[in-house]
Amino acid sequence: MTSYAIQTKALVKTYGLGSxxxxxxxxxxxxxxxxxxxxxxxxxxxxxxxTIRMAMGLARPTSGDIRxxxxxxxxxxxxxTVLAQVGYVPEDKALLGLTPRKLLELNRSFYPATWxxxxxxxxxxxxxxxxxxxxxxxSLGNKTKAALAVAxxxxxxxxxxxxxxxxxxxxxxxxxxxxxxxxxxADGRTIFLSTHQLAEIEQIADHIGIMDRGKILLEGPLDDxxxxxxxxxxxxxxxxxxxxxxxSIRHQAHATQxxxxxxxxxxxQDLIANGATIVESNPMSLNEIFLELCRxxxxxxxxxxxxxx
Amino acid sequence: xxxxxxxxxxxxxxPLIAVAVWKIVSIQRTAGxxxxxxxxxxxxxxxxxxxxxxxTSARRVFLVQHLKVAGxxxxxxxxxxxxxxxxxxxxxxxxxxxxxxxxxAYLWYSFVTGATHSTQxxxxxVLFSAIAVIMPMRFGPEARxxxxxxxxxxxxxxxxxxxxxxxxxxxxxxxxxxxxxxLVILKGPIWQSLPATIPRLLGPDDADxxxxxxSLLVTSAHSIFLSIITTIALFFSAVLFLGTAPVLRLRSNAxxxxxxxxxxxxxxxxAIISNHSNGGTPHFFRTLYICLSLGxxxxxxxxxxxxxxxxxxxxxxxxxxxHQEI
Numbered sequence: 001m002t003s004y005a006i007q008t009k010a011l012v013k014t015y016g017l018g019s020x021x022x023x024x025x026x027x028x029x030x031x032x033x034x035x036x037x038x039x040x041x042x043x044x045x046x047x048x049x050x051t052i053r054m055a056m057g058l059a060r061p062t063s064g065d066i067r068x069x070x071x072x073x074x075x076x077x078x079x080x081t082v083l084a085q086v087g088y089v090p091e092d093k094a095l096l097g098l099t100p101r102k103l104l105e106l107n108r109s110f111y112p113a114t115w116x117x118x119x120x121x122x123x124x125x126x127x128x129x130x131x132x133x134x135x136x137x138x139s140l141g142n143k144t145k146a147a148l149a150v151a152x153x154x155x156x157x158x159x160x161x162x163x164x165x166x167x168x169x170x171x172x173x174x175x176x177x178x179x180x181x182x183x184x185x186a187d188g189r190t191i192f193l194s195t196h197q198l199a200e201i202e203q204i205a206d207h208i209g210i211m212d213r214g215k216i217l218l219e220g221p222l223d224d225x226x227x228x229x230x231x232x233x234x235x236x237x238x239x240x241x242x243x244x245x246x247x248s249i250r251h252q253a254h255a256t257q258x259x260x261x262x263x264x265x266x267x268x269q270d271l272i273a274n275g276a277t278i279v280e281s282n283p284m285s286l287n288e289i290f291l292e293l294c295r296x297x298x299x300x301x302x303x304x305x306x307x308x309x
Numbered sequence: 310x311x312x313x314x315x316x317x318x319x320x321x322x323x324p325l326i327a328v329a330v331w332k333i334v335s336i337q338r339t340a341g342x343x344x345x346x347x348x349x350x351x352x353x354x355x356x357x358x359x360x361x362x363x364x365t366s367a368r369r370v371f372l373v374q375h376l377k378v379a380g381x382x383x384x385x386x387x388x389x390x391x392x393x394x395x396x397x398x399x400x401x402x403x404x405x406x407x408x409x410x411x412x413x414a415y416l417w418y419s420f421v422t423g424a425t426h427s428t429q430x431x432x433x434x435v436l437f438s439a440i441a442v443i444m445p446m447r448f449g450p451e452a453r454x455x456x457x458x459x460x461x462x463x464x465x466x467x468x469x470x471x472x473x474x475x476x477x478x479x480x481x482x483x484x485x486x487x488x489x490x491x492l493v494i495l496k497g498p499i500w501q502s503l504p505a506t507i508p509r510l511l512g513p514d515d516a517d518x519x520x521x522x523x524s525l526l527v528t529s530a531h532s533i534f535l536s537i538i539t540t541i542a543l544f545f546s547a548v549l550f551l552g553t554a555p556v557l558r559l560r561s562n563a564x565x566x567x568x569x570x571x572x573x574x575x576x577x578x579x580a581i582i583s584n585h586s587n588g589g590t591p592h593f594f595r596t597l598y599i600c601l602s603l604g605x606x607x608x609x610x611x612x613x614x615x616x617x618x619x620x621x622x623x624x625x626x627x628x629x630x631x632h633q634e635i
Contacts, residue, residue: 056457058635075631076461084459094450099340105352109370110458121350131350132343 004067005158005190006032006055011064013050013214024050026214027064032207034069035188037180039201039222041290042211048194049091051211052162055192056088068158084111087151091162093143100124100138100146101131107150119183120153126175140167148176152184159184161193165200173197177204202286210290212297218261222286229284229292230264233257236276243267248296255279259292320399321392325385367460375468379476382438386477389434390484390537393427394420395491409518410507413499418525418603420492424485424533425600428540435477435544442473443552452635466630470549470623477541485534500530524603532606539598543615546622553629 013025025047032038042048053059054066057073069085071078095103104124108115124131129145130138138146144167151159159180165173181204184191195201201208202222209219218225229247235255240246247261260267268278284292361369397419409415445451446469455465492499503526507519594600595607598615 053634058453058456060632060634076463080459080461083457086457088457090453090457092450094453096450096454099343101343101350104350106370107458108352109355110367110460112366117350117352124350130344130347132340132347134340 002031003034003070004031005034005036005038005069006030006192007067007070008051008054009065011051011054011066012062013047013054013059014062023214025054025061028211028214028216030209030216030219032190032192032209034190035185036207037185037191037205038193038207038209039205040192040194040209040211041196041198041201041286042194043294046211047214048211049162050214052091052160052192052194055160056086057082085157087154087156087159089144089147089151089159089161089164091166093140093147093166095135095143095146095150097135099132099134100129100142100149103146103150104131104153107154111154111156114155116153116155119155120149122183123149123152123179126179127172141169141172142167144168145172152179156189158190158192161191161195163195164193165195165197173200180204198287198290208286210293212294213301215297217293217297218289225289226283226286228260228262228264229289230260231257231280231282231284231288232260232264232268232271232278233280234271234276234278236271236274238274239276240270240274243270247292259284321389324388365459367458368464371455371458371460371465372468375472379472382473383476383480383483386434386480387483387487389430390427390481391487391491393430394423394485394488396423398492398495411504413496414503414522414525416492416496417499417503418521420488421525421528421530421533421603424530424537425602427537428599428601431481431537431541432544435541436548438473438477439545439548440552442469443549445469446630447552447633448635456635462630463627466627470626474542474545474623477545478538481537481541485537521603527605528603529606532609533600535612536598536600536607539612539615539619542619543597543599546619546626549626550622550629553626553633555629555632 008028008030011025011028011030012023015022015024024045028047028051030040030051040048040051050059054061055068055073057079060074066073068082071082073079073082096106098106104120108117108120123129123145127145127149129142129149133142135143144164148161148164151161164176168176177200180191193201193205205222207220208222208225210217233252233255234257239256241249245260245262245264245267247259249259250257258267264281268281271278355366358369358373361372364372397416409418445455446465456462505526507522591601596611596614597618598607598612600606
């Protein structure tokens with residue numbers, strides 16, 4: 001039986017009251033398996049940070065449930081137990097106004113059981129983090145590195161990284177990805193990260209969740225998702241417009257392009273059986289899957305709004 | 310007169326500015342040296358203080374940090390109160406002193422009046438201290454950092470609140486004791502040698518002095534000192550209550566004015582009321598055991614009202630803290 005580092009059920013978070021109420025998270029059901037590197041992807045305002053804040057006990061769900069290692073992060077003493085097992089890099093990387101060295105020293109005393117000075121030095125060296133530069137003089141990239149060093153050296157059971165690549169140059173980004181894979185996944189530890197950097201996340205993540213407008217559009221092992229999604233260009237008459245596997249259809253000059261989100265082989269066989277000709281059938285990159293899902297979600301939401309109006 | 314006030318301000322501010330400058334210079338020197346040396350990350354072992362050995366490392370660190378801040382606040386409060394109270398002992402007598410028939414009476418009057426006026430100044434200091442407690446619990450990097458470390462909300466709340474609250478109360482008590490000791494050392498127990506009646510040589514132009522002296526004779530210094538302590542408790546806890554109340558959805562520094570308004574308004578209102586309260590402290594303030602002017606003290610039982618209100622405010626603030634979002 002799979003155990004989950006983070007699990008949410010019908011999670012809702014609303015900000016504001018009455019007509020000004022906004023649903024930042026809207027019935028989210030998320031399953032982050034223990035031991036995975038889980039990438040939560042989404043556009044701006046998709047609800048990623050709000051979800052992370054609820055997992056860290058910084059925000060309270062309006063309804064629904066959120067569990068971290070099966071515990072409720074809203075209430076003490078469960079909250080304390082959860083936080084003892086979680087390393088966290090916040091979205092804005094603002095870090096108490098301390099130098100990276102002082103920040104590391106401070107954080108070290110909160111996690112005496114798991115903290116590793118050796119790992120802290122390794123992260124500092126690999127990311128080339130200046131330890132004694134005053135906080136105000138740190139660049140955004142160095143603030144990100146400091147936040148990462150602090151969280152990684154904790155050697156927590158779960159590492160939650162909210163936009164961990166902000167301000168990092170390509171070399172630092174590459175080092176970070178290596179560090180995450182080499183040093184943060186041993187002993188069944190979990191990494192949960194939200195990001196816009198799809199190409200980089202594709203290199204390390206084994207599970208993906210794509211969010212939009214507070215809802216999860218897609219979730220699962222990355223390899224499964226890649227094998228399920230396909231772009232198929234078809235010619236022929238009386239082509240199907242509805243099928244459970246179709247995500248979207250685009251009519252071109254002489255052909256029709258289907259974006260399929262499940263069972264592409266079965267759909268292709270149906271097409272051939274109905275006399276259609278498959279001109280092209282290509283797998284899709286994570287970036288293409290993400291864009292298609294977001295566009296479809298946007299048009300569905302626009303249709304709904306029109307209906308409502 | 311202006312020269313005296315400037316001198317007083319300098320005497321008051323000099324130690325504070327000197328300490329601040331020394332601290333900034335030493336921090337910059339240490340930081341500059343560390344940056345030049347570029348030492349690797351090899352943290353020194355942190356032995357646990359004997360008294361706190363039974364606590365978790367996280368709790369110890371958090372508590373020690375706040376005790377340092379509390380120590381600074383304690384010193385500042387004690388210095389401020391001692392300064393306000395003893396100012397008349399070190400400054401030349403002003404023009405009104407010539408009207409007074411007895412120097413001891415004038416000194417005692419100045420000392421006690423300083424105590425009643427200290428409420429205005431202290432209210433500002435207390436309100437800003439309360440805001441300084443609330444802000445890092447509600448928003449900003451500090452709030453988020455400590456809310457995501459393995460320490461309970463209850464521990465964070467009580468450490469922050471009690472360290473500041475007790476530092477202010479203890480600082481005020483120390484300041485009062487210090488001022489009183491200085492008075493006794495320099496001038497002797499002057500309140501014991503006050504004439505029981507107003508001398509006949511006071512003329513019709515001296516009616517104000519006569520009235521003040523009559524009020525002075527029925528004023529209880531103990532009540533005023535107790536009032537300072539209970540007023541600090543009341544103001545601090547009231548702002549804490551207001552600042553943690555869920556009706557104020559403080560999500561950023563933009564919400565700060567919501568807290569600053571009472572902080573600015575209350576001392577201002579007290580100053581106005583105080584200036585127009587020659588006939589004695591208004592009844593509402595007496596009920597809350599706040600002494601703004603000379604006169605008969607409120608019944609001692611009234612001191613229980615601000616104490617009870619403070620306890621209620623702090624208890625509510627603690628409950629609100631559980632539901633705060635950061």
